[in-house]
Amino acid sequence: MDKKHKLLKKYIKEANNILIISHLGPDPDAFCSMLLLKEAIRQIYPNKIVKVKARQMPNFNIPTMKDIEVVERLDEGDEDLIIITDMTGLKASTKDDDALRTTKKRVVAIDHHMSKDDIVDLTINEHRSSAAEQVYVTIKRIFSKKLEITPKMAEITQYGILADTHRFLYSLTTPETLRIYADLQDISPVDVENFTYKSEKIPEEAVLHIKEYLNTLTIVGDMAYMYNENNNPAVESASEFIVNNILRYIYGVHWGFTVTKGRTENKYKISFRSTNGYQKVRKFAEELGGGGHDLASGADTEAPDIQTAVDRVLEVIDKLKD
Numbered sequence: 001m002d003k004k005h006k007l008l009k010k011y012i013k014e015a016n017n018i019l020i021i022s023h024l025g026p027d028p029d030a031f032c033s034m035l036l037l038k039e040a041i042r043q044i045y046p047n048k049i050v051k052v053k054a055r056q057m058p059n060f061n062i063p064t065m066k067d068i069e070v071v072e073r074l075d076e077g078d079e080d081l082i083i084i085t086d087m088t089g090l091k092a093s094t095k096d097d098d099a100l101r102t103t104k105k106r107v108v109a110i111d112h113h114m115s116k117d118d119i120v121d122l123t124i125n126e127h128r129s130s131a132a133e134q135v136y137v138t139i140k141r142i143f144s145k146k147l148e149i150t151p152k153m154a155e156i157t158q159y160g161i162l163a164d165t166h167r168f169l170y171s172l173t174t175p176e177t178l179r180i181y182a183d184l185q186d187i188s189p190v191d192v193e194n195f196t197y198k199s200e201k202i203p204e205e206a207v208l209h210i211k212e213y214l215n216t217l218t219i220v221g222d223m224a225y226m227y228n229e230n231n232n233p234a235v236e237s238a239s240e241f242i243v244n245n246i247l248r249y250i251y252g253v254h255w256g257f258t259v260t261k262g263r264t265e266n267k268y269k270i271s272f273r274s275t276n277g278y279q280k281v282r283k284f285a286e287e288l289g290g291g292g293h294d295l296a297s298g299a300d301t302e303a304p305d306i307q308t309a310v311d312r313v314l315e316v317i318d319k320l321k322d
């Protein structure tokens with residue numbers, strides 16, 4: 001066990017009330033990594049208070065998801081340890097008016113992105129395939145033989161890995177990822193096809209927004225981009241569908257981005273995707289104040305209108321592209 005894992009073990013042991021959160025707009029891996037960590041801590045320390053908080057519930061069934069406390073704001077409470085999964089710090093996990101953003105309490109991040117670390121007390125990040133894989137490896141290390149990986153924990157971890165590797169298609173999938181997944185399958189096998197069907201369904205309203213994105217399709221060389229001036233959960237679902245299933249699947253296109261109106265005025269969300277062997281997009285996201293992986297990154301930017309936001313992204317790409 002390395003120094004960071006020893007320190008995390010010490011922090012957990014000393015804490016009486018632990019709060020687990022993730023980034024804003026949590027994806028399946030965020031939910032799974034939070035729930036997996038909660039299950040492990042409760043198993044080893046049944047008398048500790050462990051809470052998982054988010055602003056919404058997952059859009060498909062995950063074991064123990066009933067333990068998620070849905071809140072409108074992330075305010076400080078009685079917690080004496082805050083653990084963030086699937087993100088490097090509080091900036092991307094809280095909103096400006098959340099009291100938790102300026103907390104002086106101990107904060108730990110368990111992440112897998114390549115982004116620059118936010119200021120926290122401890123970061124555990126081995127750049128694995130997913131936050132679920134990182135949490136799984138971490139709890140095995142710090143709790144050792146005392147920890148039993150239950151069928152529910154095995155399923156949660158598999159869901160997180162499948163979601164963030166896009167069923168092992170992304171380049172962050174490693175031989176160790178596959179070995180871990182195989183071990184988990186022995187405990188409680190997950191039907192990959194059924195997981196894909198349930199987790200990637202989109203609301204009916206999103207179909208119309210997909211059409212709106214496609215109406216703005218612009219192709220420049222091997223890059224494509226689209227944008228949408230609306231904002232609601234259906235638009236966000238449409239954006240995810242576009243970047244994961246359409247953007248790079250056009251003949252001659254290997255990378256690109258979408259721009260979506262944010263939930264606050266003059267804020268826009270940018271999602272980048274690329275194909276292995278082509279453009280690394282993380283540097284564009286970082287230049288815009290975001291981050292992520294080389295082939296899948298995102299950022300938020302301020303602009304008076306969506307065309308200005310698109311132009312800003314194009315300027316960054318022109319400045320930094322390979």
